[in-house]
Amino acid sequence: MAEMRYMQAISQALSDSMRDDGSVIVLGEDIAAAGGSFKATRGLLELYGPDRVRDTPISESSIASAAVGAAMSGLKPVVEIMFMDFITLAMDALVNQAAKARFMFGGRSSVPMVLRTPHGGGLNAGPQHSQCLEAWLAHVPGLKVVCPSNAQDAYSLLRAAIADPDPVVFVENKALYARKSEVDTAASGVIGQAAIARAGRDLTIVTYGATVHVSLAAAQELAREQIEAEVIDLRSIQPWDEACVLASVARTHRLVVVHEAVQSFGVGAEVAARVAEHGFDELDAPIVRVGAPFMPVAFATSLERRYMVDVADVVAAARKTLA
Amino acid sequence: MTKKRPDQLLAQYRVMRLIRSVENSLVKLFADGEVPGFIHLSVGQEAIAAGVVTALDERDSIATTHRGHGHVLARGIDVDLFFMELMGKQGGICGGRGGSMHVADMDLGILGANGIVGAGIPIALGSALAHSVRKTGGVAVAFFGDGAMAEGVIHESLNMAALWKLPLLFVCENNGWSEFSPTSRQFAAQLGSLAGAFGIPHLLVDGNDVEAVSAAARDLIAQARTDGPRVLECKTHRVRGHFEGDPQKYRPQEDAGIGAEIDPLKKAEQALVARGVSARVIAGIVADAEARVAAAIEKGRADAQPDFERALSDVYTANAAGG
Numbered sequence: 001m002a003e004m005r006y007m008q009a010i011s012q013a014l015s016d017s018m019r020d021d022g023s024v025i026v027l028g029e030d031i032a033a034a035g036g037s038f039k040a041t042r043g044l045l046e047l048y049g050p051d052r053v054r055d056t057p058i059s060e061s062s063i064a065s066a067a068v069g070a071a072m073s074g075l076k077p078v079v080e081i082m083f084m085d086f087i088t089l090a091m092d093a094l095v096n097q098a099a100k101a102r103f104m105f106g107g108r109s110s111v112p113m114v115l116r117t118p119h120g121g122g123l124n125a126g127p128q129h130s131q132c133l134e135a136w137l138a139h140v141p142g143l144k145v146v147c148p149s150n151a152q153d154a155y156s157l158l159r160a161a162i163a164d165p166d167p168v169v170f171v172e173n174k175a176l177y178a179r180k181s182e183v184d185t186a187a188s189g190v191i192g193q194a195a196i197a198r199a200g201r202d203l204t205i206v207t208y209g210a211t212v213h214v215s216l217a218a219a220q221e222l223a224r225e226q227i228e229a230e231v232i233d234l235r236s237i238q239p240w241d242e243a244c245v246l247a248s249v250a251r252t253h254r255l256v257v258v259h260e261a262v263q264s265f266g267v268g269a270e271v272a273a274r275v276a277e278h279g280f281d282e283l284d285a286p287i288v289r290v291g292a293p294f295m296p297v298a299f300a301t302s303l304e305r306r307y308m309v310d311v312a313d314v315v316a317a318a319r320k321t322l323a
Numbered sequence: 324m325t326k327k328r329p330d331q332l333l334a335q336y337r338v339m340r341l342i343r344s345v346e347n348s349l350v351k352l353f354a355d356g357e358v359p360g361f362i363h364l365s366v367g368q369e370a371i372a373a374g375v376v377t378a379l380d381e382r383d384s385i386a387t388t389h390r391g392h393g394h395v396l397a398r399g400i401d402v403d404l405f406f407m408e409l410m411g412k413q414g415g416i417c418g419g420r421g422g423s424m425h426v427a428d429m430d431l432g433i434l435g436a437n438g439i440v441g442a443g444i445p446i447a448l449g450s451a452l453a454h455s456v457r458k459t460g461g462v463a464v465a466f467f468g469d470g471a472m473a474e475g476v477i478h479e480s481l482n483m484a485a486l487w488k489l490p491l492l493f494v495c496e497n498n499g500w501s502e503f504s505p506t507s508r509q510f511a512a513q514l515g516s517l518a519g520a521f522g523i524p525h526l527l528v529d530g531n532d533v534e535a536v537s538a539a540a541r542d543l544i545a546q547a548r549t550d551g552p553r554v555l556e557c558k559t560h561r562v563r564g565h566f567e568g569d570p571q572k573y574r575p576q577e578d579a580g581i582g583a584e585i586d587p588l589k590k591a592e593q594a595l596v597a598r599g600v601s602a603r604v605i606a607g608i609v610a611d612a613e614a615r616v617a618a619a620i621e622k623g624r625a626d627a628q629p630d631f632e633r634a635l636s637d638v639y640t641a642n643a644a645g646g
Contacts, residue, residue: 025456051456057486062445062479069449072434073384074457077449096439097446106418107637109429141638165640 001184007177009151010040010116013158014078016185018048021076024162027054027063028080028116037082038118038177060086064093064115068101068167071113076162084119084171085128087137098167099142110165114158120173120210120260121297121308130297130304132209132261137169138238138270145238146191147171149212151181153235156189164191173210173260194241196248200228203254203321206245206271208234211258211290211309218314229256229318237267245271246279253284254321258314263291288317329598335377335533336591337608339369342393343588344612345402346563348620349392349409353567357624358409362423365393367531367562370587371496372397374536375464375555378544382461384432384450386443389424390496391436394466398431406619412626418637419629432461440502441467441474444493448480451491451552462490462547470501472510472517481552485521488551492543493518495554496530498561503573518554530557531587534594560585 004012018024026044028036032055035042045053056063060081067077081087087094098111121130138145146161146168148154154172161168168191197212198219205215212233219229230248234240249255255275257268272287290313298304346366352358365372372393376385379398387394396405400416408415409423417425427435434450437443447465454461471477472495484491501509518525526543528535536557543553562581564571571579583589592605
């Protein structure tokens, strides 16, 4: 066990995967010599050399497609897309190529690639450097979408993603990069398995990524009023752990779904719909969703602060289900 | 380069004749409703597939286009499984999930035909990257049409291939048509000058002369293995419409069809006769190709419809179902 920042857990996972498997390569914009714009790939060039740790031009579309071709030809590429907003430029590679290859080619091949990319606001990065677009990708059959909230999961799940035979989009949260926690590099991660971040009997809060911490803070606040919220960290949103969520709702009978992404048509809508379909009899109150308003992320601090989901939003949603 | 012995030309002629027989049979199968969907035939362009692909060896890989039947047949895709696929049957090379636009066989280094114009180019780039990193000695070939020159990924891929000196041969089948529009109205540059801008050597050949294509391809492939990317542009002629059933109202009558002076098969036959190959031998090759195709069509007709559950189980590698 060692204390690591989330970003160090990412670079450790990359490094350990590269050490264990010579077919793993890392490529992206400024990831080698510069160590990545969030320093998640720092030190890899020195350890593994420019053949396997490759700075690319600013060509997201071809970088992502090249990863598909490389994965079809014996490598396990890990691509970094500097900001999740830029995956718009890589969507053909992800949606039409990587996601469909296994199915479309008769199940005889797979595309073992990982696309790492940071989402999330709170840095005054404006409308094109702050978005949480994971729901788009979770909607595409053939892709897996992982979104860890802490250094341990960042490490274990990135290693699992690299070992996975199918394409995985690994979504990191910029606001979490500096956050420290204990990491056991021997612990293995399972994509699709949620974690109960906090046990509680009165309501279930389902979330992932940075809003896990917002939800935990809200749960603490609620605890002062003897309301015990269970917080489920999905960790992976495609596939997602429906069984864990349904079991929790069967204990608490109330559900709040929280994410940083825009609420409408988001991951929370899917979770809420699934619980309504399969857990309706367990519910004692309507499901409440908490997400960003239906607008782009704004630049100014005051605007962005109001936009981002905060502790008060989650507490208010919890109270609403308990009213 | 080319010796005036008929052996190599005979081998190439056999490949071209197989492609022609397949494509001609598809005209009828499509018209009769036995092959559904969209198919794009390469009648008139057979010399490029035969000339380039017969210059490759086992280490190499190809990525092709929506008009990709010729390339995959030249690479040796199983003709029975090819027809089963186009007829949407269980035994198809892709289990009936891909169809004409997605025929692939990773075991033969065929990284797929592709339904997205230009998309195969960066996939071939990635395959070339894998050849380079893994030191396979292999070359990747990106087949594309002149319509793809207007896609962004070719510009990105030329740049990356040049920067990294990748073993990649770009092969443009320039038939003058970008789907339903003349390429002169779609693309302001010339491929030679575009390649030149990246310092990539470019050769322009008569794409209807299989020996010219083959000689150029052999040279460029040998160069690409050690010295980095090359571009081969083959001027050719699209005999059929963009897709089967295309009424081609946009096209002057005199442009359609195929005269003996541009028919790559007629040209090859004349060259064979000039080198002492008898009409009987040529007729035998034609008969073999026709018989091969007829047998494959019968197998395709006899094969079962694909199983839905099996298709569903191939979205992900075993036991990782999303949803």
